[in-house]
Structures are given as C-alpha cells and as structure tokens.
Amino acid sequence: MNLFFKYKPFSHLFTSRVCCRFFTKDNAYFAPRNFTDYEDIKKIYKPEVPEYFNFASDVLDKWTVAEKNGTKESNxxxxxxxxxxxxxxxxxxxLGFHSRKVANILSDACNLKPGDRVIxxxxRIPEWWLLNVAxxxxxxxxxxxxxxxxAKDILHRLQTSDAKCIITHDALAPVIDSVSAQAPSLKRxxxxxxxxxxxxxxxQKLFQAASDKHTCIRTRSTDPMTIYFTSGTTGSPKMTEHSHCSFPIGLTVNARYWLDLLPSDVFWNASDTGWAKSAWSSVFAPWIQGSCVFAHSMARFDAGVILETLAKYPITTFCSAPTVYRMMVLHNLASYKLKSLKHCVSAGEPINPQxxxxxxxxxxxxxxxxxxxxxxxLICGTFKGMKIKPGSMGKPSPAYDVQIVDGDGNVLPLNQEGDIGIxxxxxxxxCLFSQYTGDPEKTASTQRGDFYLTGDRAIKDEEGYFWFVGRSDDVILSSGYRIGPFEVESALxxxxxxxxxxxxxxxxPIRxxxxxxxxxxxxxxSGRDPEKLLSELQEHVKKVTAPYKYPRKIEFVQQLPKTVSGKIRRxxxxxKEWGKA
Structure with a gap:
C-alpha cells in the first residue's frame, strides 16, 4: 500500500502556507485545512508505516504522475x-528517466544485487542525486x-562496510587505487x-548506452537503505544504518513542519554531500513535498557566493549550519536583495542569538x-508560526517523545540539566536508526531505561522549549561537522x-x-620553534585524516590531567577552554 494512501487527510500546518496538498487514491489532492499552533502538530502527525515502501516508486514516481496530470506546479x-x-x-x-538508467548501470555493469553496499x-554534482535515487x-x-x-578514511570504510562497489570522481580515484587492494570485498x-x-x-560511457526501462525493487519498510559513518569519542567511525522508512517517511516531519515546504518552493540546503543532513534536506524532505531541490556546485565555501546566489535565483527556503550565517552577517547584507527568500532554518550546532x-x-x-x-x-525545532526564543532548540518534534533524563533514565523536573532522551x-x-551495523554493544550503549540517549545535554523550560548545554561525550561540533577527538589524537x-x-x-566566534x-x-x-612545529603538526593531521578535522589551536604542555586509572580527563x-574551570 502506498504511503500517501495511509496518511490522514490533513494539509499543511500553518495559516501562512495552508495550500499544501497530498495524494489520494485517485491521485487528486486533499482539500486544505487550517492548523495554527504547535499543539495541532502533535494531534495530526500520525503516520502509518506500510509493510513495503520505496521512496523512488512511492513518492518520486507519484510526483511524475502529478506533473503529467497537471496537478503539480511547474517547478x-x-x-x-x-x-x-x-x-x-x-x-x-x-529525474525518473535518468535514475532508471543509472539503476540499470548499477545492476548490470556493476553486477550489484539488492542488499549490496555501495560507497x-x-x-555537489547532478550525478550524486541520480545515484541516491538509483x-x-x-x-x-x-x-x-x-x-x-x-586514503586512510576510505580504507576504513571499505573494510568495515564490505562494500562491493565504490563510485567517485577523477580527483579521488588515485587515492582509492592506493588502498583498494586491501579491501577484498570491493569488486567494482x-x-x-x-x-x-x-x-x-x-x-558517462555506460550512461549513454543504458536503458531507461527499469522495474523498481519492492523493498520492505524495514530493509536497510543507507549507512552513514559517524564519528565517536573512543574509536573509529561507526556505521549508522537507516531503513526505507526511517528517513524517507520519518523526514515528513522536517518537510512539513520545520522547513514548511510546498511544491512551489525552491529549497537550497548548503550541506556537504557526505553528511546525513544532505539526506535530510537535499533529498528526502523537499521531494516528499514535491519541492525543487536547488544546488550550487561550490567547491569551496564562500559567503559572498551564497549571498549572490540567494539574490540571483528564486530560492524561497534556505538551510545551513550556523557558521554560514555567521559568515554572511559579516558582509554588507543591505547590498543583496533577497527578494524570493521567505524562510531560513539552521541546524548542525547551536546558533548565536546575536x-x-x-x-x-x-x-x-x-x-x-x-x-x-x-x-x-528532527528531534526539536522552532516550527513556522512558533514563538522564537533565541538560543533555544525549540520544542520536541511530534515524531518523538523527548525528555530530559537523569543517570538512571528517570525524567527530570523542568529547568534541571540532564541528558536528552527519546x-x-x-x-x-x-524514524530512529536501526542499529550501528556490526556493533551491537555500541547500539545497546545508547539506551538508558526507556530512552535512547542522543549524547547531548539540555534543559527544558516551563514552556516546553529545550536549551542546549553541551555534549555528554567529547564529540566536537564545528561548522556543522561532528569530529571525534580519538581520530585527531590518533593522527597526532x-x-x-x-x-x-x-x-x-x-x-x-565564527565556527x-x-x-x-x-x-x-x-x-x-622540546627545543624546536613552537610556531613551526604547530604548523607542521596541523599539516600532518590534514594529510593523515580528513582536512576539516585538523586542530586549529595547539597548546604544548608538560603533562595531561588524568584519572587514577590513567585515562585523560578531557x-x-x-x-578550562570554556571558562568553566
């Protein structure tokens, strides 16, 4: 059964954008209804997960039908x-025509079968989107x-995932060649x-010759669909597995209530293609709503280019990490006419009220x-129409029951700091990940009593708003990137x-x-020039691990603080760094 057939017939939440519409069995649309506050979200968000679901056939192909019938805006x-x-x-x-050709390439030329893993x-090139859908x-x-x-990062991913195929561009091909012989599962x-x-x-050669006739695989909602590697504190990156329902259906809450998207919207998410935020906001959320995904190739971040692009193109909704906003406000914003922009969102790290x-x-x-x-x-958010409390993460998403819990998993009173639990x-x-693939102990460690712990600490106020305090582990959130200290220490x-x-x-102040x-x-x-040594160590880390992980600050010390058992007291x-010592 199609996802859209099982949804309650409701429209978009907020009175400012009430014309959002959803498919019926006749491929028509439900009539709009008005919802005006956060409490309405919790009442109406009751998705049902079908036994079988595939985002390509059950969502994207339905928008194709809507285009042909003239029941969707020409966006x-x-x-x-x-x-x-x-x-x-x-x-x-x-998109359907091209992605079916690519699906045939993966099945035929790459000899891949359902369930195989592909890195x-x-x-940010169009082929990235085609491969996602394919x-x-x-x-x-x-x-x-x-x-x-x-090369070290790629080898770890190849060996850990047992991927049978890797797809990249010409700049990275030599790097992959240098390690691929050490990955016996890699076939293509x-x-x-x-x-x-x-x-x-x-x-390119295969694409020209590929057939556009392809029958979409019938996938169960619980079948694994994607794996994202995420950094930890005491070991190498872990594999975070999502099913065909967790992201593709779960992200309706992002699309409708936080991003506030309609089929007429042009939505730009500035995230890197390697991060889960790209799945959130560059694939599933906008296309759930039939919105246009806007993308700029932008090899290097440039706040000026972003502002020029927002001014030149009819982008209605923009999403980025706080770092991007921090860089943009340093420009003369008055010189840019953002005529189409209506809605701005931020995620990845807390954003400064200033x-x-x-x-x-x-x-x-x-x-x-x-x-x-x-x-x-989305766990918490400031939804369109809600009062904004600068510095707050907003209120819990209707997708989850979010609470602040203590060390035993008990719900804490208001205004008391604790761990964020779902x-x-x-x-x-x-719409929670399935598991850390191949690591049941790590998966089990995220549970405390009746709650999954996010690894962050916060406070909940009298109005139900959550306020971020910090990580409960040592993961570093910098410019939207999550960096585990273990990897940097290992490189050093x-x-x-x-x-x-x-x-x-x-x-x-910026990141x-x-x-x-x-x-x-x-x-x-010990007697070397500290400035030269600092630069040398930074360059070393950039070469050994991903460049974004290098330490922008280094302090040389005689010894490190440790526990009785010899563990470093990070x-x-x-x-000390944050003035809390």
Missing part, C-alpha cells in the same frame, strides 16, 4: 548551477562519504568524471533552529614529535567551536 525537481553559470534543470519525469563519494530503485545500500576523506570501481581509467568503469538578530535586522527574516543527528530525524519503550519510533600520535595528546573543543589539541612533546622536539581541559 523543477532538481535545479543545479555551477560557478560558471551553467544550469541543469530536471523535472520529476526527467558514493562525490561533490540505489533506492535497485534496492542497494548507499554509503555516502565526503570528498575530504583521506566507477568514476563519474574525467578520462577513462584502467580497472574503472566509466559512468547572529539571529543581525540576520533579521538586515533581511527581515527569522532563523528557525532545528536539532537532530545522524541517527534521527522514548523507545514500549515502542521504538520507526603518528608524528614523531608527539608523545601524548588530548583533543577537545574550544570556543570560536562556534573548533578543535584544540593539548600536546606533550617528545624530548627530541572534561577538565574542555572546561
């Missing part, structure tokens, strides 16, 4: 631009990765751009904050100058927080 499904003003616009029908490491059509498990991954490599390479399939105020003073637009993680859909008993929410220790190191977060390393030098390096160092 592209994907609108991609680059720095040279080249544009590609695909309707849902064209895709691509920048993997769903073919029943394959997509494993996205950022283009900043190093495909390059999307550049000249043909030995032992690599050529995407930035929210500066943005509104210059643009007249509020920034609506959202909170979630790789393992979830109730999973008596019934686990369908490979340098002969480093005897020992501890990595924590440190406040930064919110950055990576700081406390380093104990080996005797042979908490003590972090408190």
């Amino acid at each position: 592209p499904a994907l609108w991609w631009v680059d720095s040279h003003e080249k544009e590609i616009k695909w309707s849902f029908e064209e 895709v490491i691509l920048p 993997c769903i059509r073919a029943g394959l498990i997509l494993i996205p990765g950022t283009t900043q991954l190093t 490599k495909m390059v999307v751009s550049g000249s043909p390479r030995d032992e690599w399939l050529c995407f 930035v929210m105020e500066q943005w509104k003073d210059s643009t007249g637009l509020d920034i609506y904050e959202g909170y979630g993680q790789t393992e979830t859909v 109730r999973i008993s008596p019934q686990k929410p369908f 220790i490979e340098h002969p100058a480093v005897t020992e190191s501890a990595v924590v977060s440190s406040p930064d 919110g927080e950055v990576v700081k390393a406390f380093v104990v030098l080996s005797p042979a390096y 908490n003590e160092l972090r408190n």
Whole structure:
C-alpha cells in the first residue's frame, strides 16, 4: 500500500502556507485545512508505516504522475548551477528517466544485487542525486562519504562496510587505487568524471548506452537503505544504518513542519554531500513535498557566493549550519536583495542569538533552529508560526517523545540539566536508526531505561522549549561537522614529535567551536620553534585524516590531567577552554 494512501487527510500546518496538498487514491489532492499552533502538530502527525515502501516508486514516481496530470506546479525537481553559470534543470519525469538508467548501470555493469553496499563519494554534482535515487530503485545500500576523506578514511570504510562497489570522481580515484587492494570485498570501481581509467568503469560511457526501462525493487519498510559513518569519542567511525522508512517517511516531519515546504518552493540546503543532513534536506524532505531541490556546485565555501546566489535565483527556503550565517552577517547584507527568500532554518550546532538578530535586522527574516543527528530525524525545532526564543532548540518534534533524563533514565523536573532522551519503550519510533551495523554493544550503549540517549545535554523550560548545554561525550561540533577527538589524537600520535595528546573543543566566534589539541612533546622536539612545529603538526593531521578535522589551536604542555586509572580527563581541559574551570 502506498504511503500517501495511509496518511490522514490533513494539509499543511500553518495559516501562512495552508495550500499544501497530498495524494489520494485517485491521485487528486486533499482539500486544505487550517492548523495554527504547535499543539495541532502533535494531534495530526500520525503516520502509518506500510509493510513495503520505496521512496523512488512511492513518492518520486507519484510526483511524475502529478506533473503529467497537471496537478503539480511547474517547478523543477532538481535545479543545479555551477560557478560558471551553467544550469541543469530536471523535472520529476526527467529525474525518473535518468535514475532508471543509472539503476540499470548499477545492476548490470556493476553486477550489484539488492542488499549490496555501495560507497558514493562525490561533490555537489547532478550525478550524486541520480545515484541516491538509483540505489533506492535497485534496492542497494548507499554509503555516502565526503570528498575530504583521506586514503586512510576510505580504507576504513571499505573494510568495515564490505562494500562491493565504490563510485567517485577523477580527483579521488588515485587515492582509492592506493588502498583498494586491501579491501577484498570491493569488486567494482566507477568514476563519474574525467578520462577513462584502467580497472574503472566509466559512468558517462555506460550512461549513454543504458536503458531507461527499469522495474523498481519492492523493498520492505524495514530493509536497510543507507549507512552513514559517524564519528565517536573512543574509536573509529561507526556505521549508522537507516531503513526505507526511517528517513524517507520519518523526514515528513522536517518537510512539513520545520522547513514548511510546498511544491512551489525552491529549497537550497548548503550541506556537504557526505553528511546525513544532505539526506535530510537535499533529498528526502523537499521531494516528499514535491519541492525543487536547488544546488550550487561550490567547491569551496564562500559567503559572498551564497549571498549572490540567494539574490540571483528564486530560492524561497534556505538551510545551513550556523557558521554560514555567521559568515554572511559579516558582509554588507543591505547590498543583496533577497527578494524570493521567505524562510531560513539552521541546524548542525547551536546558533548565536546575536547572529539571529543581525540576520533579521538586515533581511527581515527569522532563523528557525532545528536539532537532530545522524541517527534521527528532527528531534526539536522552532516550527513556522512558533514563538522564537533565541538560543533555544525549540520544542520536541511530534515524531518523538523527548525528555530530559537523569543517570538512571528517570525524567527530570523542568529547568534541571540532564541528558536528552527519546522514548523507545514500549515502542521504538520507526524514524530512529536501526542499529550501528556490526556493533551491537555500541547500539545497546545508547539506551538508558526507556530512552535512547542522543549524547547531548539540555534543559527544558516551563514552556516546553529545550536549551542546549553541551555534549555528554567529547564529540566536537564545528561548522556543522561532528569530529571525534580519538581520530585527531590518533593522527597526532603518528608524528614523531608527539608523545601524548588530548583533543577537545574550544570556543570560536565564527565556527562556534573548533578543535584544540593539548600536546606533550617528545624530548627530541622540546627545543624546536613552537610556531613551526604547530604548523607542521596541523599539516600532518590534514594529510593523515580528513582536512576539516585538523586542530586549529595547539597548546604544548608538560603533562595531561588524568584519572587514577590513567585515562585523560578531557572534561577538565574542555572546561578550562570554556571558562568553566
């Protein structure tokens, strides 16, 4: 049964945008109804999960039918631009046509079967979207990765995931060649751009010859659909698995109530293609609503380019990490006419109230904050129409029962700091990740009593708003990236100058927080020029692990604070950095 057939016939929540419509059995639309406050969200959000569900056939192909019937606004499904003003616009029908060709490439040329795992490491190019949809059509498990991954990072992902195929662009192909022999499960490599390479399939050549006739695999809602690697504190990145219902159906709550999207909207999410936020806001949420996904190739972040793009194109909704807003308010915003922009959201880390105020003073637009993680859909948010409390994460998403709990899993009173928990008993929410693949102990460690713990601490006030306090572990949130200190420490220790190191977060006015390393030098390096050594260590970390993880601050110390058992007291160092010592 189709997802849309099982939804209660309700329209969009807020009176400012009440014309959102959903499919009926006759492929018509339900009449709009008015909902005006947060309490209405909780009453009406009651999705039912069918036994079988596939986002490509049950959502995207239905929008194609709507296009043909003239019951959908003439808005592209994907609108991609680059720095040279080249544009590609695909309707849902064209997206379906191209993605079916790619699904055939994956099944035939790559010899992949439903359930096989595929690593895709691509920048913001149209093929990235095609591969997302094609993997769903073919029943394959997509494993996205950022283009900043190093050879070591890629090897870990290949060996841990047992991926049978890896797809990338020409710049990363030599890096993959340097480690692929150590990944026995890898059977196929495909390059999307550049000249043909030995032992690599050529995407462009295969695409030209591929058939557009493809029958979508019938997937169960609970079948695994995608895996995202996420950083931890005491080990290598873990595999976070999502099913065909957890993201594709679960993200309706993001699409309708936080992003406030309609089929007429043009939505730009500035996230990197390697992160779960790209699934949230560059694939599922906008296309659930039939909205246009806007994308800019933008190889390097440039606040000026973002502002110019917002001014030039009819983008109605914009989503980014707080860092982007912090950089944009440093520009002369008055010189940019953002005529189409109506709704701005932020996620990835807390946003400064001062930035929210500066943005509104210059643009007249509020920034609506959202909170979630790789393992979830939206956990808390400031929804369209809600009172904004600057500095707050907003109220709990109707997808979850969110509470502040103590060390035993008991719900704490209001205004008391504790761990953010999502109730999973008596019934686990369908829009929570399935497991940390291959790591049952790690999966079990996230549960405390009746709650799944997010790893963050917060306070809940009298009006039900949540206020972020900090991580309960040592993960660093910098410019929207989640960085585990273990990986940075492991990279540092490979340098002969480093005897020992501890990595924590440190406040930064632009990025919110950055990576700081406390380093104990080996005797042979104790007399070296500290400035040169600092630069050398930073460059070393960039080469050993992904460049975004390098420590922007390094402090050389004689010793590190430790527990009686010899464990480094990162908490003590972090408190010192944040003025809490």
